[in-house]
Amino acid sequence: MSKLPIVRIENLHKKYGDTEVLKGISLEVQEQEVVVIIGPSGTGKSTMLRCINLLTIPDEGRIWLEDQEITAPHTDVNKIRQRIGMVFQDFNLFNHLTALGNVTIGLTKVLGMNKKEAHEKGMWELERVGLADKADLYPAQLSGGQKQRVAIARALGMDPHVMLFDEPTSALDPELIGEVLTVMQKLAREGMTMLVVTHEMGFAREVSDRIIFMEHGVIVEQGPPDQLFYAPKHNRTREFLWKITELYGKDRDNAAPASG
Amino acid sequence: MDFLQQFGFLVYYLSQGLGVTLGVTAIALTTGLFFGTILGLMRVYGGPVLSRFAALYSLVIRGIPVIVVLFILFFVIAAFVNLSPFLAGALSLGIASSAYQSEIIRGAIMSVPPGQMMAARAIGMSRLKAILYVILPQAFRLAIPPWSNEAAIVLKDSSLVYVLGVPEILRRAQYVSARTHEPFIAYAAAALLYFALTFLTNRVLDAAERRFRLLM
Numbered sequence: 320m321s322k323l324p325i326v327r328i329e330n331l332h333k334k335y336g337d338t339e340v341l342k343g344i345s346l347e348v349q350e351q352e353v354v355v356i357i358g359p360s361g362t363g364k365s366t367m368l369r370c371i372n373l374l375t376i377p378d379e380g381r382i383w384l385e386d387q388e389i390t391a392p393h394t395d396v397n398k399i400r401q402r403i404g405m406v407f408q409d410f411n412l413f414n415h416l417t418a419l420g421n422v423t424i425g426l427t428k429v430l431g432m433n434k435k436e437a438h439e440k441g442m443w444e445l446e447r448v449g450l451a452d453k454a455d456l457y458p459a460q461l462s463g464g465q466k467q468r469v470a471i472a473r474a475l476g477m478d479p480h481v482m483l484f485d486e487p488t489s490a491l492d493p494e495l496i497g498e499v500l501t502v503m504q505k506l507a508r509e510g511m512t513m514l515v516v517t518h519e520m521g522f523a524r525e526v527s528d529r530i531i532f533m534e535h536g537v538i539v540e541q542g543p544p545d546q547l548f549y550a551p552k553h554n555r556t557r558e559f560l561w562k563i564t565e566l567y568g569k570d571r572d573n574a575a576p577a578s579g
Numbered sequence: 580m581d582f583l584q585q586f587g588f589l590v591y592y593l594s595q596g597l598g599v600t601l602g603v604t605a606i607a608l609t610t611g612l613f614f615g616t617i618l619g620l621m622r623v624y625g626g627p628v629l630s631r632f633a634a635l636y637s638l639v640i641r642g643i644p645v646i647v648v649l650f651i652l653f654f655v656i657a658a659f660v661n662l663s664p665f666l667a668g669a670l671s672l673g674i675a676s677s678a679y680q681s682e683i684i685r686g687a688i689m690s691v692p693p694g695q696m697m698a699a700r701a702i703g704m705s706r707l708k709a710i711l712y713v714i715l716p717q718a719f720r721l722a723i724p725p726w727s728n729e730a731a732i733v734l735k736d737s738s739l740v741y742v743l744g745v746p747e748i749l750r751r752a753q754y755v756s757a758r759t760h761e762p763f764i765a766y767a768a769a770a771l772l773y774f775a776l777t778f779l780t781n782r783v784l785d786a787a788e789r790r791f792r793l794l795m
């Protein structure tokens with residue numbers, strides 16, 4: 320028997336009004352795999368990620384998380400979401416809680432840990448993202464990069480089996496992007512399964528096992544980074560990578576774009 | 580000197596109604612906050628039926644002078660349970676205030692960024708837990724400035740229960756005025772007390788606002 324994928328998506332469709340945003344996405348993500356999703360904005364990347372933890376309910380298609388079909392009727396979404404960590408573009412830290420409080424609230428209110436256990440685990444997660452010394456600060460007192468690292472710690476606190484990142488560095492000043500990518504890279508090395516929507520091509524090439532190029536609600540092309548960067552099968556992939564490297568990659572990305 | 584002494588006694592006599600005024604205000608504000616929060620939550624999260632009910636309730640109550648609400652509720656309440664005028668008056672004021680407070684809470688909930696609910700759900704909180712532990716704690720902080728305003732209004736409206744014969748500040752001023760035939764002095768003393776109370780309340784709530792201000 321082959322190993323069960325952590326996430327399996329089959330023929331996923333989603334419409335908003337008359338616009339079909341996802342037009343039949345199928346995808347498997349294996350344990351410890353790091354998958355980077357790229358594509359123009361408005362293409363349905365966020366919608367797809369949100370379908371995986373049921374923040375958005377698909378119209379059609381099925382999704383499995385490990386051995387459980389989460390799109391089946393009567394599943395407990397709150398239980399499912401505990402196994403899926405999500406990191407948002409604009410952090411969404413709880414404004415009324417300290418960095419530590421942001422991590423522990425899920426531990427106490429969702430997992431039912433007592434205060435002491437939650438405190439220890441919370442500090443440990445902050446340590447993991449290098450922010451133990453900022454435990455008592457409120458989100459408004461943190462830099463963007465620190466906020467995003469706290470958001471990652473908050474998600475990690477629930478011991479997720481897979482992490483979803485939706486453009487985690489897009490809202491950050493350029494000089495703060497590195498610290499977040501470093502944390503993500505460390506996670507990848509520790510064996511975390513990750514789906515990452517990002518424009519950071521340096522990260523995609525160095526850290527990911529596979530890149531997926533999405534456009535207009537379908538997966539146009541996917542493959543190992545080297546293949547997509549140096550031998551893309553579709554012209555659209557080549558054009559997009561060229562453009563994205565021009566736009567975002569000047570300083571941080573010194574490799575040649577997909578020029579053929 | 581004689582006048583000042585007299586005025587001083589008068590303020591002292593009226594201030595014996597202070598406890599009643601504060602009691603009516605505190606009960607009215609608490610009742611109003613309790614029902615206002617429930618109604619505010621119904622407005623935002625209640626679905627079509629509950630939210631429409633809450634909106635209608637708010638529209639109707641806010642469209643009627645508080646004193647009319649007071650009379651109606653006083654007699655409605657009196658028909659069912661035997662409450663003292665003090666309690667009945669305070670509860671009636673609270674119910675009137677709940678309509679205004681529901682608008683305050685609703686506005687505050689809606690100014691909590693939508694990403695907060697999403698992030699709470701993403702770590703596996705149920706909607707109820709997200710509301711209790713993430714949305715409401717922020718909404719209450721955001722509501723402090725408009726709520727102070729409402730507190731000052733309820734404090735002043737508490738004078739209305741004098742029509743039910745509750746011996747609060749205004750009622751006592753009326754006694755004095757009737758006995759001394761010096762209405763100006765009697766009511767001026769009452770005005771002074773109300774002003775001092777309102778002023779203090781605002782100061783306390785300003786301090787609370789600074790202490791609990793939500794930075795985003």
Ligand SMILES: Nc1ncnc2c1ncn2[C@@H]1O[C@H](COP(=O)(O)OP(=O)(O)O)[C@@H](O)[C@H]1O
Pocket residue numbers: 335340358359360361362363364365366367
């Ligand atoms: N909640 C929503 N309601 C209506 N339209 C939406 C909603 N979420 C996304 N969309 C639309 O769906 C399309 C895809 O959005 P999104 O998944 O955010 O794309 P991407 O993340 O690739 O930029 C966009 O046109 C967007 O306007």
Ligand SMILES: [Mg+2]
Pocket residue numbers: 364365366485486
């Ligand atoms: Mg997006």
